Amino acid sequence: MRAEARLPVRKTYKLFIGGAFPRSESGRSYVVTSVNGDFLANAALGSRKDVREAVVAARKAFPGWSGATAYNRGQILYRVAEMLEGRRDQFVAAAAVDAAIDRWVWYAGWADKLAQVHGNANPVAGPYFNLSAPEPTGVVGIVAPPDSALLGLVSVLAPAIVSGNTAVVLAAEERPLPAITLAEVLATSDLPGGVVNLITGRVAETAPWLAGHLDVNALDLTGVADPDLAVTLERDAAENLKRVRRPAEVPVDWNAEPGIDRMVAYLETKTVWHPKGV
């Protein structure tokens, strides 16, 4: 019998919203090619309605995720790393995957330490117990970096959600497939649906809807390469005073240790006063 190469079953790449994988409500898709120009897949072309649904899902997931113990969030994020490790060969560049997994583990370990590093008692001049504690701000809209499909994505997403925020991520436009594969990992990791939502498509088309959305609390413009677009988005975001993180002024070295500012950017600080007296 003639030996034949086995025909693979090809994957359909859909959006990730509320823990499920729907197609775009617009029914549109766009062609994703490899660096050599070879056809890879038709990815979903996300629309404003998809963005709208993603924000609804993120908001719905926020009370549960922010209300979980830090330990629980850390456990879930560590599980994501375990699942990622199991899928290393589904991603193209091995070194980048390893760096992304290690980056994810680094962030998982922050869940139950942020309050100790970014919170404290305050020695006010009076008989009061005074404590400043960090809290997540809410729903974070993120434009993922175009230049580093997996490591860059992990580096903007993990710091946002480790403290209890939920996220709507606009994947890198030209190379969205690693993002969807990451979404599959998230979906199998005990991460509650809606904590992370992922939209593939044209960033210039979807980002303004995210930037202007009044139920989004913060906006990460790291992945916006066009400076004019970045300014427009920041202005749109001012409508409800979103906390905005501008694109980096110099290209980011995604391999460098991140520091804590990407986590702190999406934290509110709550200071509580309580008198002390019998």
Add this chain to the structure above:
Amino acid sequence: MRFQYAPAPESSSIVDIRSSYGLFIGGEFVDAKDGELFKTINPASEDVLAEVTAAGASDVDTAVAAARDAYEHRWRDLPGRDRAKYLYRIARLIQERSRELAVLESIDNGKPIRESRDVDLPLVAAHFFYYAGWADKLSYAGFGPEPRPLGVAAQVIPWNFPLLMLAWKIAPALAAGNTVVLKPAETTPLTALHFAEICRQADLPPGVVNIVTGAGETGRLLVEHPGVDKVAFTGSTEVGRAIARAVAGTRKRLTLELGGKAANIVFDDAPVDQAVEGIVNGIFFNQGHVCCAGSRLLVQESVAEEVLDALKRRMATLRVGDPLDKNTDVGAINSAAQLARIRELSDAGTAEGAERWSAPCVVPDKGFWFVPTIFTGVSQAHRIAREEIFGPVLSVLTFRTPAEAVEKANNTPYGLSAGVWSEKGSRILAIADKLRAGVVWANTFNKFDPTSPFGGYKESGYGREGGRHGLEAYLAR
């Protein structure tokens, strides 16, 4: 009682106890060179569980050398990220083998399986998870931009929470980049020895963790060994004092977690039903074998009768018996020696004029048992108000005003923990401010978390375990 709970035994077949154990040095189990064998027993039945090796001077020497070798060649210079991964593996393995370890702990220690399953083991895993996450974040911990480990840590732990005390010692030490030689208590060596297997399953580089079993002499040899940079001890104040003397003038850093005689203060506006639970939990949890036990109840005189009636009513539902029965609340006393001490002090209580009341429990014939007991009419001058009994015995005193409560609570050389019960937040915070105790529990008791620093004032020791503060003991300044 019409609703009798049928026996609900947890099966012990899940754990495989070997007939004898060697020392775990350099990643292998080895026989002692100049030590002897001793037995560990099940305190609920007095059955022999296994033979264990007592390490002698030469063995301690080998262990310290193995730790030093691992420190210099396989651990200190490993990136924090990799130390983290080993610790995460260990945490995961503990979770995977959680039931097995809980059963083993109950068999060797005497504590109820419900406690080892629901309290000890989850905390053990959580402790390793928490410190795993610090291993690659030390520069954020507030100890300088590039904190360095100390080297080889000698760690001696007690018998009351064997695996948990091991976790409290090993997790931060390894996260910070140190290697360890740990000696578990002589009556509870087994979970430490099974932990050694977990280290092997995790492929932890050999010599990073070494377990030397033995009694007081092995501990002394370890602590006094010149090759050790750091000593961490949890146990009695008496031994802690001796260790502090022994390391004087050396380069060894020392942290101690010693005894306590905590005051559990119940005000007239306490949430009564929860306060009664807190009193019970405070002194009868783990058979009272808890350094931070709420062993002195300070109850406001105006509600004393009501609280004591409720307490006695509640104590009547405590189930004392087979540690492996899932419905047991209070297990066996860990050893004949400890039982003798509890009896001696209880007799002293009666002799000094306090009034004794015990829960109406029936205990088995074999094994070491002490029924939960309270003494009322106790005053500060009584031995049972001053000395740590380390058993299920509560001394009850009264007070009239908040100031008096604070004064009595602080009137002790110890200072490990305290409890405050009141519905008034400002009162709780004011009292907490004035208590000289390292841990204050308000409207709760005996709550532990890897993120929450634990340790004492005064003769309850120095240094903190848990939290960011817990790293300090294992980093060079």
Add this chain to the structure above:
Amino acid sequence: MSTSTHVGDIARSASTLRGYLHGLPGVDRVGAEARAAALATRSIKTTAKAWAIDLAIRMVDLTTLEGSDTPGKVRALCAKARRPDPTDPSCPSVAAVCVYPSMVPTAVAALDGSAIHVASVATAFPSGQAPLSVKLADTRAAVADGADEIDMVLNRGAFLSGRYLDAYEEILAVKEACGSAHLKVILETGELATYDNVRRASWLAMLAGADFIKTSTGKITPAATLPVTLVMLEAVRDFRAAAGRQVGVKPAGGIRTSKDALRYLVLVNETVGDDWLDPDWFRFGASTLLNDLLLQRSKLATGRYSGPDYVTLD
């Protein structure tokens, strides 16, 4: 809290009643929930489980409270109440059937000759938002038709706005309208929101003469929970010590499995003891629970797991 309580004195004015209720000890939520959770880890096996399952069956108030209830539906429920397991005559009957007032005559006829009680909800169940005269008429009609137990609803509007005396006097009036029927007061703990309120409402109902205090209507969530029932059991315990009268407790709504039911029995056992481990003093307001109890009973008897085909749906 004094050990001898003169009931009449406490409710002599709105302010004394308020002072008394607000002077009761507070409930620490975290502590109460932890105690309930700890008791839920009790492992009830073999003979203890069999005993408890049979007791639970005998404590069920088999309930149907739907707009779509018809005589046919109620007759089927009553048949099930008499003989929960058609294949096993040793299976005990339930304590009562619980229906809307309009269905009382049907239930009374269907249960004639049995010892099973007919409980009727009343007082504009479930919301209670109706004039007092309507609520009393509702009660009297049910009693006249033969109901021997009345499950009324606490006036939550009055309670939550601090008009304790109004809520108290309403219960007094309904108790009087009950005649010889025994009165359960539904606190609707899900709307009371705090355990402090649950404790206060429990005492208010007991001071006003309730024979039973009941957690919920079953029409909102959360309905019965272990911690809420724990607080109510502590209240009936303390009330008996203070006033010398025993009051029963009925958790209702959301109790679906034998495991749940046994957890409630453990709570009763370890909070108030033997005196309440009896259908006269503890009931489960439930419908689907009964079938799960029957399935578990069958597993204990045969050693085999059973399935839905082997219990009747009515």
